[in-house]
Amino acid sequence: MSDVIKCPVCGESNLPDQEFCRYCQSRLQPLTGTLKGADAAIKPGQVPTKKNTAELEPILPQWLRDARDSARKSAENDAAQAGRQSQESFSASSTPDLLAGLQSQAGNEEEETPDWLANITGAAPKPKKPQADSPEVRWVELGGAKDFAQEESDAEPFTPSWLEGLAPTEPQSDELTDWFQQTDNSQKSGQPEPQKPPFDTSFSAPVEPAAESGDTPDWLKKMAAESAQSNEALFDDSSKTFDAPSTDTPDWLRQMAAEAGEQTNDPNVPASDASDWFQQIAADDGSKNNNAPVISAGTFDAPSTPSSDAPDWLRSMGDFQDHPQGAVPAPGAEAAGFSEAGFGEPEAAASSAENLPEWMKDFPSIDNEQSAPGASPSWLKGDAPASSAGAELPSWLSGTQAPEQQQAPAQDEAAFGDIPGWLKAAAPQSSVYETPSAEPTPAPATLSFDSPDWLNAFKSIDTPDAPDEVSPPAFTPDSQTSENMDALFADMPDWLSNATDTSPSTSSTLPPAANAEEITPGELPSWVQAMRPVDTGSSARSSSTSLSSDQTLESRGALAGLQGVLPSVPGFAPTSKPKAYSIRLQASEEQQAHAALLEQILAAETEPVPIASFSALTTSRGLRWFLVAAVFAVLMAVLFMGTQIFPMPVGVPPEINGALQVSQSIPEGASVLVAFDYEPARAGEMEAAAAPLFNLLRQPNLTFISTNEIGSILAERFISGPLADSDKSGFQVLNLGYLPGGQMGIRAFAQNPGLTSPQLAGITSLSQFMALIIITDSPDSARMWIEQTSFTRGAIPMVVISSAQAAPMIQPYYDSQQISGLVSGLYGGAVFEQSNGGIPGITRTYWDAYSLGMLLAMVLITGGGLWNLVLGLRNRTSMAGGTK
């Protein structure tokens, strides 16, 4: 499956020539191309190329420069304060030396000496030059305002003075030895600092040397201070073994030994100010030899017996010195350290041979073989080119060129457990050990866990090409976390990495960093290289097929001017599955109970509330049947029996009297217009009311007309019914039938009856009729006839025979004298019938039933009212009693 590319997003396989994933459309070919040369990805175990970053300072973003400036100022302030207070403890809040190496790159000769080294040697620190804090100053961190100018002229500003001796280009300037000698001289000349712990100044530089401490990282300051105080224990009795220059002991160690020898005799040095393990060492040495000889440089006094206070690396070094000689240190030689007891007794070394790192085991071999001339140790010689590996180089420096150093077991990864983070980050950058050593060294039998961590780190890096085990990569993708990146920037000074840069052309040939655009893509700073992805095996295969040749030039930000430094997908692919977050609401039981209560409240609000029925207003079926039975029983009984119990009405109301007068005033054979405008349901009442009136007319010429469709047949019924039963004969009846148009029809008929009805030919006006009789059960019908005929009828009388229900509405027309008479209901017919000579008619048949029905109604209404009154009083009483 090497011909396919797996999408880093969806994981689907795609063809190698595809640029985007065909499933998720994610980019398969990164925008950045295959990195080559200096831009090539870092292989596992490969140490990034150290670059001079001083020229990049001007192009740093303003915020970074401000941050560094503030950090520098705070560091100065802290150092000044600490110097005054002479703090002894290691200050964990060390000022960050983000780009501490810049100062070393740009410093002059005087400032090249680190403070901690000056403290070690006891030399009086030179007053720091006042730094102009003008806005034009563009120095960063510890650099001065003219650092970059000096950097242009100075070909070697990046190498710290104490490591300049490592530079192969300047073999003559073994400044490390020089300043050790200077420190020795200064120590001898006076101005000892017994009150100040040797290692105190590491993180808080004294006031005076603060000016020079800018080149020195704090941790080194602290270590230097500690070493300066405890050097009497560390380097005692080393003159025997490392005093000769022919040995591998470097000069600076010898200087330190000499210095320590003097300081040991100085009773003013407080033992309590030194670190514990140094104190222990000093105590051990002091117990054996109060006038312990000053140990030469390169000697490492380690107790032969494991001491809890002594660092492992010191003990290991003690063993390491003895191991090649095959001597086992004595178990009781606790204070031997690197003294004669430590190195002279083979049994002590044999006992600790297992704890010795392999690379440290090379020390005695180098010493014995005397293979590397000069003072440089053999393990450092690798950094120096062959041409420059002169006699000035210490043998231990020349030893770094031994190829066997690169074959150190890669399993030293385990040794990183004791290495602080900043050393872990710094270890792979130490290219001092990058070059394989020229001298083969035997493979170590065991790992040394007792050696100092930082030495283990250096050692582990020197052996990246272990045959059996693969060295852990210096920077793996996992190590590129923010935490590690911070450690890289915070704990790894550039000057330390630059110290391993043996190529003088790197710094000397760099163009001035005046313009960021002039920076070539290949000149990546070391810290940028550290951020680059590690070219692992799998990623290398995939990137070889997926990486494109995109060399995007960064134009903004901290990476401005750099090209192809941001790899695409492979370096930034998610390394782990994103954490799944549950969307389920996390509610406690109390919250759930509250939610349930709220739901119940809402449900109760939305639930319809039944309205209480008013049962008192409902019709009682029993009462209804009782009323029906009572009315029917009374009426049927009366009608069936044909009783005439109730007398006919005697009095004549005015409206009936008016109708009576009209009927009596109509001449014989006069034309009378009769309008039948009632419903068939009222036919019994209307016929009973109208029949007596028609009985009073004397052979009239009746003309029937109706404004509703049923009226014509009702007229026929009236003609064939009441009129036929009448004793009077000689009626001439003309039924005009239905008069359409409602009020308009009435008005038209009133204006010209003959035109509307052809039967009335010759009658052109309503006034040609002798009387107008309106038989209606509706007040509206009576009102229409009254209104529409008011201006055409003239003086002809108009009598309205209405139903009892319409009489109250028609009565005002009689009161206003718009109509001549009003006969309403059975009562009006009965009055008319009484006025007709007492001839019993239909009204008499109905009168008893009508009277009983009316009486029954009055009784029932009155009884019902009283019953309701009683119920009301009872309820009120009960309510009053309830309230009491």
Next chain:
Amino acid sequence: MVFSPDLIAGVLSFLFTLLIFSYLLGDNPLFRIAVYIFVGVSSGYIAAVVFWQVILPRLFTPLTNALLSGSMAEKVFMLVPLLGTVLILMKVSPRLAGMGRIAMAFLVGVGAAVTIAGALTGTLIPQVLGTINAFDMIAATSRNIQSFEAIFSGAFILAGTIFTLIYFHFGARPKADGSMQRFGLIEMAAWVGRVFIGITLGAVFAGVYAAALTALIERISSLINFIGNFF
């Protein structure tokens, strides 16, 4: 046995009366059958009446006569009702309903004018004059009505009219507690007006009951008479 029309009419009248009375038991099919028959017969009868008494003698016959023997003016004049009828029939179709608006506008306009004019001249003005004339002693004397009686009657009618009108005056002011209440005097007059309205409605109810009772008596009497014919 000879089934005379009177007998058939009597039997049908008896049956339908019983069917209508069955409503005392509630809504039932017998009652519905009687109602449907009455509605159907009435509709048929009305249609026949309208055709034979309206359309034929008032539209077709004059139009035919005008077309056959009428002058051009008579023909055109007789076409106007026909055109109005056709336009009103257009309202059957929703698409052509707009064409019937002219005829309907004519009918509504003429009907409104006739109604308003009749109401003013036949009811409103005469009723106002009648209320005023209630205090006319001369008119009362001519009608043989005592002056005291005439004044009392006129005052009663006037008071009833005024108080009834005041009752329908619903103007009110907000009280301090936010409730609305009419002015005290108006409230009292409205209460009196409510009494007059009650009396009027009582009289109307009595008239309705009297009319219904008379109709019931007539129906029971007809049933008794129908049954009595067989005995």
